[in-house]
Every structure is written in structure tokens, then in C-alpha cells.
Amino acid sequence: MIVDPSLFAPELIALLGGLLLFGAPLLGAGSTTNWRLAILVGLTTVAGAIWTLPMSGEAFAPGIYHIDAFSQSVKVVLSLGYLLVILGAREPLTLKAHAWCELPMFLLLATVGMMIMVSATELLTLYIGMELAAYPVYIVIALHRNPAVGAESSTKYMVQGMMASAVSLYGMSFLYGLTGSTYFSAMGVQISTLAAAPLFWFGIVLLLSGFLFKLAVAPFHFWAADTYEASPHEVITFVASVSKVAAIALLCRIVSLVIPAGSQIMDLQSILMWFALAAMTLGNLAALRQSDLKRLLGYSAVAHAGYALIGVQAMSANGLTAALFYAVGYGAMSLICFLVIAAVGRDQDRVSVEAMSGLWQRSPGMALVFLVGLLGLIGLPPTVGFIGKWFLFSAAIEQGQFVLVLVAAINATIALYYYLIVLRQIYLVEAAAEAPAVKWTPALVIATTIGSVIVVGMGVLPAPVWDLAALAVAALLG
Numbered sequence: 001m002i003v004d005p006s007l008f009a010p011e012l013i014a015l016l017g018g019l020l021l022f023g024a025p026l027l028g029a030g031s032t033t034n035w036r037l038a039i040l041v042g043l044t045t046v047a048g049a050i051w052t053l054p055m056s057g058e059a060f061a062p063g064i065y066h067i068d069a070f071s072q073s074v075k076v077v078l079s080l081g082y083l084l085v086i087l088g089a090r091e092p093l094t095l096k097a098h099a100w101c102e103l104p105m106f107l108l109l110a111t112v113g114m115m116i117m118v119s120a121t122e123l124l125t126l127y128i129g130m131e132l133a134a135y136p137v138y139i140v141i142a143l144h145r146n147p148a149v150g151a152e153s154s155t156k157y158m159v160q161g162m163m164a165s166a167v168s169l170y171g172m173s174f175l176y177g178l179t180g181s182t183y184f185s186a187m188g189v190q191i192s193t194l195a196a197a198p199l200f201w202f203g204i205v206l207l208l209s210g211f212l213f214k215l216a217v218a219p220f221h222f223w224a225a226d227t228y229e230a231s232p233h234e235v236i237t238f239v240a241s242v243s244k245v246a247a248i249a250l251l252c253r254i255v256s257l258v259i260p261a262g263s264q265i266m267d268l269q270s271i272l273m274w275f276a277l278a279a280m281t282l283g284n285l286a287a288l289r290q291s292d293l294k295r296l297l298g299y300s301a302v303a304h305a306g307y308a309l310i311g312v313q314a315m316s317a318n319g320l321t322a323a324l325f326y327a328v329g330y331g332a333m334s335l336i337c338f339l340v341i342a343a344v345g346r347d348q349d350r351v352s353v354e355a356m357s358g359l360w361q362r363s364p365g366m367a368l369v370f371l372v373g374l375l376g377l378i379g380l381p382p383t384v385g386f387i388g389k390w391f392l393f394s395a396a397i398e399q400g401q402f403v404l405v406l407v408a409a410i411n412a413t414i415a416l417y418y419y420l421i422v423l424r425q426i427y428l429v430e431a432a433a434e435a436p437a438v439k440w441t442p443a444l445v446i447a448t449t450i451g452s453v454i455v456v457g458m459g460v461l462p463a464p465v466w467d468l469a470a471l472a473v474a475a476l477l478g
Helices: 005-026 031-051 069-087 102-119 123-141 147-179 184-189 198-215 224-230 233-287 293-313 317-344 364-378 384-398 402-427 442-460 463-477
Strands: none
Touching: 005 031, 005 069, 005 102, 031 069, 031 102, 069 102, 069 233, 069 317, 069 442, 069 463, 102 123, 102 233, 123 147, 123 233, 147 184, 147 198, 147 224, 184 233, 198 233, 198 293, 224 233, 224 293, 233 293, 233 317, 233 402, 233 463, 293 317, 293 384, 293 402, 317 364, 317 384, 317 442, 317 463, 364 384, 364 402, 364 442, 384 402, 384 442
């Protein structure tokens, strides 16, 4: 067997970069030097992912790890997300000072795990990727500077994450028992026979549960609000953006396995539809009563997970394309909102809605960035939030799911209320005299500008990203 290292370039660069970030502090590098090295590693990883975009093939033994338009497109987004998060994560004050050098390394390792997940075409490889993506995040969430704030949320996230991982592993055992193989290709060959077995669909639902947890879909959402509220700002920026893209991408890959089953996918489609309805409704209604801004956006994430599921449960090429497109857009919208929150609440363990009072006076640029992010989350033009929901709703309507789209539209209207409360605080409420100054660094300007351009650019000119997403889905279904 000959291994082509070029097919593994993004992961290889990130792994070597992780070793570099691990060794630099041991050789005396300070947090600033380590941060600059992390940016260099991020840039190199993005370049490696872009370079491999046109490549395809098997990186290792056949059937284990596949390189195609889908995997490499998602890796570009993941590596870019990591880079933008790190640009805004220099000396994060809500993280223990001794962990400043460790944060970029742990987030990079989590990114590597997500990259492995999106290329995995075998159950054990997929599970290894899931765990590698999860454990570094468990660690950095627990490194909050205030143990009284971070201990409970990190414990909840870790324990519930482990439970979700165990449920997924249990589902994998059913699939292995039915097929006699851990390879996705073997399942694809036997799909016509497997589709008649209720245990197969039970195993698929259990497998999907792990990714529904990462996406914070109800009823797997219980960790979201507490973890969003009490995590270090820069860590939850990563969780709220990069990990969501990976979770939606993996849902698309798993669902693509069963689409050839034809009419027999109706039960799974119904289950995912009810998950989508529950997530949208519960997330938006719970967000109405929140005064903590990160907690509010945590419940908003539950609702947006429901929107993304509309595309996944459509079980069609257009639906999966819309879900991938929305994943990229939501990742960018969430990223810029949390980058601003991290800057405004830089020295605050928790950031209330009132903390945003008069932001347009204190920092007009940050207020504008946050406005762009919130307009996207609301779903107003010319942002990707509007066109992304349009694509999702269109995919559902193609399947005759008018009621689902109606409920989603009602939920989007409900969400308008709590987003406008935040905007009112920013633009119509005077800043308090004791309000802290907002630090606007050049790196943060670059990160928020790139994120804002993506949010608006995908809304005004969606074709390039849509075409790339359609190519990725074609590779999945092919």
C-alpha cells in the first residue's frame, strides 16, 4: 500500500503545527510568540486545504479515509474558522493565564479531529475523529480562570458529550452487527436489504445522536445554554462556529448513505423533521427569557440547528446542499458575534445584554460587525441568513413539507423579538459612565472583517459557495 501524503496535507500540516505549538512553550516561547505561531500554522493549514480542493482518492487503505470535493471543501471552512478564532484569541482574560499558550494547540487538535471526521468512511475512523474533536474542547472549557463559573458547565458538557459518544458507538455496533463490516461502502452495497430491517434505522438514529448533540438539537441541547454562558469567550467562539460546521457536514454524510433506500427513508425523515421542529420552537421560546447574551445565543444556536436540519431531513441533493451552505453561513454569523462579545466582555466572566449598551458610541466598528451578525441570524437581506433560509425552505417545499416551512417561518418571526432587544441595547441605550473601554486590535479587525465579508458576500452573491456545496454533495451521493 502506497500512502500519498498530499491527500493528507491539511491534517498533516495541522498535526505538525500542533507539535510545534506544544514544543514552543517548552523552549521558552511566551504567549505572544505562541499566538503568532498559531496564526502561521492556521494560514498554512488553510493554504494546504485549498491546495487539495481538486484532489480525490484514498489517503490510506481503501474504504477508510476518502478525499473528495466534500471533505476538502469542509476542511477549508474548518481551517479558516480556526484561523479567525485564533486571530481574536490573544491573551484571553477569561482563560487561566498559564493556559494562554495551550489554547491554540488544543483548538488545533480539535480541528484535526473534525477534519478526520469529514473524511472518514469507516465507523471506527469516524469514532476516533469524534473523540479527537471532543476531548481538547472539554479541556479548554475547564480552564476557565474562575473555577466557580466554569466547573459546572464544563462538567455538564463533558459528561453529556461522553454519553452522546457512547450512544453513537452503540449505534455503530448495530450497524456492524447487521452488515458484518464497519465500512460505509459495504453498507451502501447492502442498503436495499438493510432498509427492510428496523434495527438498521435504529442504529442510524443512535449514530446520528452524537452529531445532533454537537449541533445542540433538542432534546440533545441541555448542555448548550450553560456551556455557552460559562465558558471562556474565545473557546465558545470556536464551539459556536467551527464545530457546528463539522456537525452539519457529518449529518449530511451519514444521511447520504441512506438516500438510495428510496421510499423506505420516510421514518427517518419523520424523526429528523420532529427534531427540527422541537429545536426551532424550544430554542426560540427559551431565548426570549434570557438576560445573559451568550446564553441567549446558546438557545439561538439550538434554533438554528433546527433550521439546518430542515435541509438534512429533506433527504435530497438540494436539501443537503442547502444544509452545507447554511452551515458555512451560520458559522460566519456566529463567529463575528462571539468575537465582538469576547472583546466587549474581555474581562467579564459573563456578558449580559446590558453590557452591550451604547456600543455604537464606544466602538462604532464593533457595533457594525455585531449588527451584520445579528441581521444574518435574524435572516434579513442582504446577509447569508436570508438566502440560506430561502434555500432550506425551498428544499423542504420540494418535498411537499409546507407545514414545516410555515412553522420555521413563525419561529424566525419569534426570534426577531429577542435579536431586536440586543440591537436596541446597542443603538438606542446610552452607554453607562463606568462602561469599560473596548479593545479593538488589528488582528480582531482582520478576523471580523473577513467574517463580515463572508456573511454579506454569501448573501449578495451566493452562487460560488452554492456551486461548491453542490459539487461536494454530488461527491457524497456519487
